[in-house]
Amino acid sequence: MKMVRVGLIGSGFMGRSHTFAFNTASSVFELPATPVLELLADVDDDTAAAAAKALGFSRSTGDWRALIDDPAVDLVDITAPNVLHKPIALAAIAAGKPVYCEKPLAANAAEAKEMADAADAAGVITAVGFNYLKNPMVTLAREIVASGEIGEVVSFRGIHAEDYMADPQSPYTWRMDPEGGHGVVADLGSHIISIARYVVGPIASVVGQIATVTTERPVAPGASETRRVEVDDQARALVRFEGGATGSIEASWIATGRKMTLAFDITGTKGTIAVDHERMNELQIYTTGQPAGREGFKTILAGPDHDSYAAFCPAPGHQLGFNDIKAIEVKALMTALAGGAPFRPDFREAWEIQRVVDAVVASARAERWVNIAET
Numbered sequence: 478m479k480m481v482r483v484g485l486i487g488s489g490f491m492g493r494s495h496t497f498a499f500n501t502a503s504s505v506f507e508l509p510a511t512p513v514l515e516l517l518a519d520v521d522d523d524t525a526a527a528a529a530k531a532l533g534f535s536r537s538t539g540d541w542r543a544l545i546d547d548p549a550v551d552l553v554d555i556t557a558p559n560v561l562h563k564p565i566a567l568a569a570i571a572a573g574k575p576v577y578c579e580k581p582l583a584a585n586a587a588e589a590k591e592m593a594d595a596a597d598a599a600g601v602i603t604a605v606g607f608n609y610l611k612n613p614m615v616t617l618a619r620e621i622v623a624s625g626e627i628g629e630v631v632s633f634r635g636i637h638a639e640d641y642m643a644d645p646q647s648p649y650t651w652r653m654d655p656e657g658g659h660g661v662v663a664d665l666g667s668h669i670i671s672i673a674r675y676v677v678g679p680i681a682s683v684v685g686q687i688a689t690v691t692t693e694r695p696v697a698p699g700a701s702e703t704r705r706v707e708v709d710d711q712a713r714a715l716v717r718f719e720g721g722a723t724g725s726i727e728a729s730w731i732a733t734g735r736k737m738t739l740a741f742d743i744t745g746t747k748g749t750i751a752v753d754h755e756r757m758n759e760l761q762i763y764t765t766g767q768p769a770g771r772e773g774f775k776t777i778l779a780g781p782d783h784d785s786y787a788a789f790c791p792a793p794g795h796q797l798g799f800n801d802i803k804a805i806e807v808k809a810l811m812t813a814l815a816g817g818a819p820f821r822p823d824f825r826e827a828w829e830i831q832r833v834v835d836a837v838v839a840s841a842r843a844e845r846w847v848n849i850a851e852t
């Protein structure tokens with residue numbers, strides 16, 4: 478059995494989620510390679526040591542460069558703020574190590590391309606944490622569309638709305654740092670773009686609108702000193718897919734009351750499917766041809782007949798959670814590292830997603846349609 482010794486950089490929300498996923502994937506799946514919690518890096522030695530102890534890593538360091546150089550690290554896992562993704566990933570690739578990086582891959586499409594090119598040139602396996610693509614209900618949506626069950630896709634309506642920045646007193650964080658890229662269009666918009674591409678296909682062009690609603694935020698919780706916010710709080714775009722369908726995508730981190738509205742409707746000539754991650758174990762499907770007076774959407778509950786679910790639970794309707802789909806992502810990564818099916822999305826696909834993000838912003842600024850090929 479191959480061992481993959483993990484070097485984790487960052488131990489916040491996603492660092493904990495990845496750790497959970499490494500542990501869970503090892504327990505519930507028969508993995509072709511086993512992740513081992515080897516080394517954890519964070520901002521300084523004390524923070525890293527405390528996190529390593531809490532999360533079960535063998536060793537720690539306050540210097541991510543030391544983690545990359547460490548001969549006992551086989552996989553570099555980046556769960557640090559966006560501005561660090563590029564320098565860490567390029568250093569890992571230069572060291573010939575596979576990289577598992579959180580989304581969005583980079584600050585912009587040019588940087589994402591540089592990272593994808595470097596990985597391809599070095600022949601290094603890469604993986605990007607667009608975990609919702611591993612939700613069995615999103616996989617089912619893709620299978621239904623591909624099977625032709627809802628006919629030819631004519632419309633995609635997608636949104637990722639949450640409210641974690643809705644309070645104007647919520648402090649400035651790294652998510653607002655323009656050095657790390659755009660605002661919510663990159664933070665949440667990249668997720669719904671990844672789903673649109675995965676289920677419907679490549680996007681050809683967009684016309685976007687972005688808005689910064691809260692232009693000053695406290696520098697820390699409760700602080701009277703404020704810092705100017707330059708990135709978007711809300712973003713919308715009309716989209717045209719290469720396959721001919723049209724649609725819309727939306728992202729907001731100020732959508733008061735919305736906690737996890739990562740939702741989409743896909744309408745075809747013979748039906749519609751709908752998924753909303755506030756109820757992430759359900760897929761709604763409507764097909765034409767139902768008897769008059771009995772027409773309506775059917776709700777399919779996730780169960781062991783769907784991708785990866787049975788490994789967690791033999792009974793349908795018992796529900797997977799956010800961290801479980803991260804474990805499915807880890808299964809796919811371990812499979813790729815053991816020489817099995819390639820991991821998707823890799824850096825190349827994440828660059829394609831980033832191009833759409835950049836196109837929305839470029840279009841909003843120029844007030845015109847932008848072809849993705851222009852980015």
Ligand SMILES: NC(=O)c1ccc[n+]([C@@H]2O[C@H](COP(=O)([O-])OP(=O)(O)OC[C@H]3O[C@@H](n4cnc5c(N)ncnc54)[C@H](O)[C@@H]3O)[C@@H](O)[C@H]2O)c1
Pocket residue numbers: 486487488489490491492518519520541556557558559561579580581606607608664
């Ligand atoms: N896939 C998803 O569903 C999802 C969800 C949330 C966040 N993310 C992504 O994950 C990444 C991290 O987000 P988060 O919410 O976990 O952030 P966070 O602020 O909770 O954690 C970031 C961690 O990185 C550490 N860090 C900062 N600078 C560092 C440095 N120089 N060296 C080492 N460690 C450093 C911080 O101390 C902290 O432990 C981001 O890219 C974000 O977009 C993805």
